[in-house]
Amino acid sequence: xxxxxxxxxxxxxxxxxxxxxxxxxxxxxxxxxxxxxxxxxxxxxxxxxxxxxxxxxxxxxxxxxxxxxxxxxxxxxxxxxxxxxxxxxxxxxxxxxxxxxxxxxxxxxxxxxxxxxxxxxxxxxxxxxxxxxxxxxxxxxxxxxxxxxxxxxxxxxxxxxxxxxxxxxxxxxxxxxxxxxxxxxxxxxxxxxxxxxxxxxxxxxxxxxxxxxxxxxxxxxxxxxxxxxxxxxxxxxxxxxxxxxxxx
Amino acid sequence: xxxxxxxxxxxxxxxxxxxxxxxxxxxxxxxxxxxxxxxxxxxxxxxxxxxxxxxxxxxxxxxxxxxxxxxxxxxxxxxxxxx
Amino acid sequence: xxxxxxxxxxxxxxxxxxxxxxxxxxxxxxxxxxxxxxxxxxxxxxxxxxxxxxxxxxxxxxxxxxxxxxxxxxxxxxxxxxxxxxxxxxxxxxxxxxxxxxxxxxxxxxxxxxxxxxxxxxxxxxxxxxxxxxxxxxxxxxxxxxxxxxxxxxxxxxxxxxxxxxxxxxxxxxxxxxxxxxxxxxxxxxxxxxxxxxxxxx
Numbered sequence: 324x325x326x327x328x329x330x331x332x333x334x335x336x337x338x339x340x341x342x343x344x345x346x347x348x349x350x351x352x353x354x355x356x357x358x359x360x361x362x363x364x365x366x367x368x369x370x371x372x373x374x375x376x377x378x379x380x381x382x383x384x385x386x387x388x389x390x391x392x393x394x395x396x397x398x399x400x401x402x403x404x405x406x407x408x409x410x411x412x413x414x415x416x417x418x419x420x421x422x423x424x425x426x427x428x429x430x431x432x433x434x435x436x437x438x439x440x441x442x443x444x445x446x447x448x449x450x451x452x453x454x455x456x457x458x459x460x461x462x463x464x465x466x467x468x469x470x471x472x473x474x475x476x477x478x479x480x481x482x483x484x485x486x487x488x489x490x491x492x493x494x495x496x497x498x499x500x501x502x503x504x505x506x507x508x509x510x511x512x513x514x515x516x517x518x519x520x521x522x523x524x525x526x527x528x529x530x531x532x533x534x535x536x537x538x539x540x541x542x543x544x545x546x547x548x549x550x551x552x553x554x555x556x557x558x559x560x561x562x563x564x565x566x567x568x569x570x571x
Numbered sequence: 572x573x574x575x576x577x578x579x580x581x582x583x584x585x586x587x588x589x590x591x592x593x594x595x596x597x598x599x600x601x602x603x604x605x606x607x608x609x610x611x612x613x614x615x616x617x618x619x620x621x622x623x624x625x626x627x628x629x630x631x632x633x634x635x636x637x638x639x640x641x642x643x644x645x646x647x648x649x650x651x652x653x654x
Numbered sequence: 655x656x657x658x659x660x661x662x663x664x665x666x667x668x669x670x671x672x673x674x675x676x677x678x679x680x681x682x683x684x685x686x687x688x689x690x691x692x693x694x695x696x697x698x699x700x701x702x703x704x705x706x707x708x709x710x711x712x713x714x715x716x717x718x719x720x721x722x723x724x725x726x727x728x729x730x731x732x733x734x735x736x737x738x739x740x741x742x743x744x745x746x747x748x749x750x751x752x753x754x755x756x757x758x759x760x761x762x763x764x765x766x767x768x769x770x771x772x773x774x775x776x777x778x779x780x781x782x783x784x785x786x787x788x789x790x791x792x793x794x795x796x797x798x799x800x801x802x803x804x805x806x807x808x809x810x811x812x813x814x815x816x817x818x819x820x821x822x823x824x825x826x827x828x829x830x831x832x833x834x835x836x837x838x839x840x841x842x843x844x845x846x847x848x849x850x851x852x853x854x855x856x
Contacts, residue, residue: 406665421659428581431609637840637841
């Protein structure tokens with residue numbers, strides 16, 4: 324299946340928006356119905372193309388938020404000065420059509436089949452989206468690898484999938500870093516992830532872990548460098564950079 | 572503005588090469604650094620797409636799509652091996 | 655043909671109320687998008703020089719203080735990027751390329767502008783003289799920011815903005831037209847936005 328998936332043609336298709344669901348004040352999950360979907364792997368993304376009446380078009384990539392086997396969904400964060408995200412998070416509604424192509428990606432993916440390494444997932448802001456796909460896939464498949472999530476966001480209301488992450492208690496150890504504002508009584512980490520926190524959360528290299536790091540470029544580079552500094556082999560630190568905007 | 576990585580051009584590369592390319596291994600012709608395409612430094616917001624070596628910044632790939640054609644320059648790569 | 659996305663308008667694209675000022679296929683924007691093919695160079699002005707060269711020989715060179723001592727002017731211009739945005743009434747502080755070429759005192763038919771980071775772009779001599787081109791070191795009344803090409807960039811507003819090389823460090827004098835970076839990949843050798851010369855063959 325994986326072999327044929329790699330060699331297929333990647334073409335644009337018209338998806339229909341099945342539902343939209345607001346995750347936070349600026350983040351929305353969009354569930355899609357696709358006529359020609361071959362399935363996807365946890366961590367992959369879609370390209371979305373919008374075309375205005377005068378022919379102007381814009382393209383963006385969004386990580387798939389759902390697990391393999393679930394209806395395809397993307398989660399989009401509205402960027403202040405964005406061109407596409409404001410449309411997707413405020414204007415788009417169920418029944419609308421969206422031109423997409425995918426699934427895309429073979430590097431930043433995690434398969435439950437044959438998984439043995441403890442998972443370290445590190446998310447900055449909207450970088451949580453592909454990692455959520457990984458966690459859902461892990462839960463649905465019954466994979467027994469231990470998992471830890473380090474999630475850096477500006478403030479508690481910015482946490483995406485908050486109640487879902489709470490439900491993982493016991494099966495996934497979740498550590499938050501609130502970089503700008505913490506609620507009263509917060510005993511967790513304040514400020515950006517630092518070397519101490521990372522060393523605390525990261526699996527020791529003796530456990531032969533694999534890491535997935537996703538978010539704004541600066542976040543990803545800081546964490547990836549930190550993990551390599553802790554002895555993680557570079558090839559076991561998978562990274563996906565989302566650029567500079569909208570991060571913690 | 573911050574650079575992205577090869578994951579961001581997964582769709583473009585698939586369109587150009589006909590297959591998933593982010594797991595392909597590239598060797599920089601300038602400094603010899605070797606690694607997955609997913610780890611190339613990528614600049615998207617230009618008249619074309621440019622992927623550079625994360626180690627030495629040399630240009631590895633340039634893709635310009637114009638008039639229904641793809642112009643692809645791979646001369647910055649000494650080697651590109653599909654996974 | 656891609657289907658139209660209901661309700662999608664893209665960036666605020668003010669209608670060309672300024673008729674006659676917007677070339678075909680362009681949209682007016684309030685932003686100043688940053689487009690780059692590589693990391694932003696950060697050359698300190700005490701290391702900066704601008705040279706006129708012919709076949710690798712430096713004909714004339716200026717340090718930053720020498721360049722800043724030259725007569726400068728404030729230029730107001732509309733700029734047009736090949737990626738379809740246009741920005742009207744941009745204001746620059748700049749030295750005319752005429753001043754630099756006069757001091758170099760040489761003849762050429764074409765120039766190849768070269769920049770920090772390896773970028774190049776080609777222009778006919780007529781398009782960088784006669785008051786049509788500048789070496790710009792200020793934008794909007796402030797020193798030119800590195801992400802917009804500072805400490806200094808070429809400014810040639812009558813052509814698509816990829817010809818206005820950021821981080822410019824000099825001009826190579828040529829007898830024949832030679833494609834620069836984007837021209838090598840199929841962008842037009844000349845680049846007149848009014849004739850919509852985006853790609854070779856347009």
